[in-house]
Amino acid sequence: MALSYLRSSSSRSVNLLKPLSSSLPLRRPISTDTTPITVETSVPFTSHQCDAPSRSVETNPKELLTFFRDMALMRRMEIAADSLYKAKLIRGFCHLYDGQEAVAVGMEAAITKKDCIITAYRDHCTFIGRGGTLLEVFAELMGRQAGCSKGKGGSMHFYKKDSNFYGGHGIVGAQVPLGCGLAFAQKYSKDETVTFALYGDGAANQGQLFEALNISALWDLPAILVCENNHYGMGTAEWRAAKSPAYYKRGDYVPGLKVDGMDALAVKQACKFAKEHALKNGPIILEMDTYRYHGHSMSDPGSTYRTRDEISGVRQERDPIERIRKLILSHDLATEKELKDIEKEVRKEVDDTITQAKESPMPEPSKLFTNVYAKGLGVESFGADRKEVRATLP
């Protein structure tokens, strides 16, 4: 998906620049250029019970530009969702991921669509990373038929079966045993694939996590538990909720790795390392040190438990999109104008999709009873009279 956008964007920028610049032919190959570039991660990895991977990450211009575009898309999508929520088009709970985009994007770069990802309720960007379309996101957020869950799931229930994205779960921590179950199924079918079960620093204190980790370690399951540590469990800072905030060490006998979650390349390196490890040696814990700019959800301003200085400080120094932008500019892979153009194009795409999503209708009332049960062994709920069908549960 990202690839096609890149191609189209490069051709568009080619058309725009054609009459103006003579250095055009030099620019064209960049977006498909795969000459390797080695970049050092911001900080070295800290490891527990294992050897940390190297700090030098191999990447290429195409990948960096893909990162930039995908993260810009995710950022814009989340900000647009913010406005939609304030306009009361999105209701209920809406948990935004801006600031944490590097985790979703870096992880995708290291794995295939056959590997499984399961996460909690902050799932809009992870869904996009797995190949979901913007239309599906906005339509689902607004409860329309075109949504990925046909409007019946909402913000916290995005799923994409064909690319092995298992959601989208509202109850904190409950997705981790599910993720270990996915890993069990992968081991059962001998797929040579892994499962990434994401959770937050708040969920890291759930008992079921340790239960699932114990079982995964006993049965040698290819499960990778990823703690997206944004340092706040809703309104409670991590030092007030966890006696030991070194989440990567909490596995005890399970190895762990602490990663700078604002550096997409570090995330990519860590996930690659984790996949290799999990296929050979069983579960591993990754702690992504990341940050969210918004509050926990739209009903949380996000500033009562942390200072605005802290938020703007992180935005200035550690923003994942800025990091990739600086990398691209310093390696001369694109001009500043081109990057701005990409951002403008992304913005337009988001706006257009929102307009399209608003046109999608709400689900029909008859859809209330669909998908409660799967059809199998003749599940039709009759009323008292066999001839009168009370509700057909397809």
Place this chain on the structure above:
Amino acid sequence: MAAIFQGVGAAAALPSSPSYSFDSNKSVFSPRRSFSVRKGASFAVVRSDGTVNLNPKDRRAQLLISNAVATKADSAAASSSSKPGHELLLFEALLEGLEEEMERDPHVCVMGEDVGHYGGSYKVTKGLAKKFGDLRVLDTPIAENSFTGMGIGAAMTGLRPVVEGMNMGFLLLAFNQISNNCGMLHYTSGGQFTIPIVIRGPGGVGRQLGAEHSQRLESYFQSIPGIQMVACSTPYNAKGLMKAAIRSENPVILFEHVLLYNLKERIPDEDYICNLEEAEMVRPGEHVTILTYSRMRYHVMQAAKTLVNKGYDPEVIDIRSLKPFDLFTIGNSVKKTHRVLIVEECMRTGGIGASLTAAITENFNDYLDAPIMCLSSQDVPTPYAGTLEEVTVVQPAQIVTAVEQLCQ
């Protein structure tokens, strides 16, 4: 009759003879016996005296001593020629169903505490680990919340796990997984994922097991949308429901009862399943409809004998499907008899009987000649003392009185 039930419970320790092998696929339960077994009355005879046949071929207590000596030698040949099917106990029926489904579909796996090497705390999974290996019959640590969650996660990818709660009461720890993930995922994903999981285990009031081990989880789970609940009561429907539950695309919770595992019955040799949403007509009648399930079926049948002697003709229906109710069968019965008595083991408040009363009143109010009577267990934690425990659950004498009251 209480003494007989004690016998059923006490005979739980069957001699497990080593010659009783699970290696051969065909004759898993050899030897076959030729005794004619009356449903509901077979267990009533000799077990309480504790005599057990020490002959390694015959591993069950004998029903009638006089017969046993004569047919011991040629039991296998005699049984197959005289009567169709084979005789077995309820837990063996469950095991047989499970084993057949595991052979039929490689996606079926079993997980639970002590289901593998130990063979299951009620022997429902005995021999499976040896036959199918550790990856298909998994011993879990004592972590219901997470292994139920893992079963659901595995089911999302297409595996068909059978999760055992050693006692249904322990599944309270997995309530979140069962309610939110098991029941609702098919709906919240817009139909993308099905959860073909079976969650099974023994529940109900046992023999002085104490309050925490005598719980009736069907009343807690009945509101969860998206799941199906069935309760087995005889070896025939146990095997049938187990197989149907495994084949179903929906999450099914199969409720067994601690005291019913040693019921003996003759079941067909051929492959069969029971419809998950259908109720079972146990005894057709004219005067009153008695709706029941699981262990209370046997209390009702006992009361029925007394009632028949007194001149009543009760129609006894084992509802089997606790969610959804088989309102068709129940409705037809109500239209015929116009009186309903519900006998259940759940507690009075919020039990299956309460929901069933509401469902029948809503749908068949015009056909009722008298208000629906619902006999349930008392709203108390089940006490340990035997006399108190007896009073907690519905006894046959109460059923007889209730029918007499209804039919006035």
